[in-house]
Amino acid sequence: MALGNSEGELLEIVVFGTWEARSPEEYIARIAQVAVELERRHGVEAVGVGVGSPGPLDIRRGEVVNSPNMPFKRIEIVRPLREILRKPVAFANDAVTAAVGEKYWGLGRDKENLVYVTISTGIGGGVYVDGELLLGKEGNAHEIGHMVVDVEGRLVCGCGKRGHWEAYSSGRGIPNLARFLAEAEPSLVEETCLPLGPELTAKEVFDAFRRGDQLARKVIEWVNRFNACGFANITNAYDPELITVGGSVALNNPDVLIEGLRDRVAEYAVNRVPEITLTKLGPNVGLMGALALGLGLEKKVPLV
Ligand SMILES: [Zn+2]
Numbered sequence: 001m002a003l004g005n006s007e008g009e010l011l012e013i014v015v016f017g018t019w020e021a022r023s024p025e026e027y028i029a030r031i032a033q034v035a036v037e038l039e040r041r042h043g044v045e046a047v048g049v050g051v052g053s054p055g056p057l058d059i060r061r062g063e064v065v066n067s068p069n070m071p072f073k074r075i076e077i078v079r080p081l082r083e084i085l086r087k088p089v090a091f092a093n094d095a096v097t098a099a100v101g102e103k104y105w106g107l108g109r110d111k112e113n114l115v116y117v118t119i120s121t122g123i124g125g126g127v128y129v130d131g132e133l134l135l136g137k138e139g140n141a142h143e144i145g146h147m148v149v150d151v152e153g154r155l156v157c158g159c160g161k162r163g164h165w166e167a168y169s170s171g172r173g174i175p176n177l178a179r180f181l182a183e184a185e186p187s188l189v190e191e192t193c194l195p196l197g198p199e200l201t202a203k204e205v206f207d208a209f210r211r212g213d214q215l216a217r218k219v220i221e222w223v224n225r226f227n228a229c230g231f232a233n234i235t236n237a238y239d240p241e242l243i244t245v246g247g248s249v250a251l252n253n254p255d256v257l258i259e260g261l262r263d264r265v266a267e268y269a270v271n272r273v274p275e276i277t278l279t280k281l282g283p284n285v286g287l288m289g290a291l292a293l294g295l296g297l298e299k300k301v302p303l304v
Helices: 024-042 078-085 094-105 165-169 173-184 186-191 202-210 214-238 248-252 261-266 282-294
Strands: 002-004 010-013 049-053 063-065 074-076 089-093 114-119 123-129 242-246 275-278
Touching (some): 002 282, 010 024, 010 282, 024 074, 024 078, 049 282, 074 078, 089 094, 089 282, 094 114, 094 123, 094 282, 114 214, 114 248, 123 165, 165 173, 165 214, 173 202, 173 214, 186 214, 202 214, 202 248, 214 242, 214 261, 242 248, 242 282, 248 282
Parallel strands (some): 049 089, 114 242
Antiparallel strands (some): 002 010, 114 123
């Protein structure tokens, strides 16, 4: 959470774990409490609240529904926050919120056609076409992480379906891919220094890749191929002028994931491949988007 101003400055950031809450009500109460503390510490009264949340969402009801990345099956966000804080609330998917941040405060300021992609625990995105933010009937028009990139469906996604981009190339997917490839090619296991149990992390795979580990090299080769498909699908579907990329996995490994990506995408894209670059807003791109939403800057996600 952050308190920010209309100059696009984040005055203070407060971090706490979603999973610390024992119920949706406790989770909302915590958010409201931090909001009140931020206002008090800075001697201001906020005009509105912008919320970016892991999806899937039901934006009309202002709820998170069945999210694989949240601790509760259903979390009502908008109504209780508005009631407790007595302020208008704007609510969007977290990757959409980050796209709003890029559009209003980042590299997308002069762009009518922009896609933001996050590669972190999962993969998500937000899309502007012809200057309009895409939302869809429930606010999930751009669940790009669940685009099918493997018709053989070798890995199962966090959402329960097979073959999705996120299942292979995200922070959670990469260790699964390593275990899958190790099983498929036992000769690679003899040489590798990677622990292949449930404790394996994406970071360990990237570190091993840089040391020349053969299994890690294989994993990254696959990750880059699936990323080429994902970014090509985005290029073909939305025809963006610019794609910016954020999320911890991308921000920590641009030398592996972003370098050379445009050439790999060109093998699959029919539309002209746009510039693809890391967001300049770093890990705060989502907070910057929430700030824009809280200030009422994005008419497609109004304060209500
Ligand atoms: Zn999925």
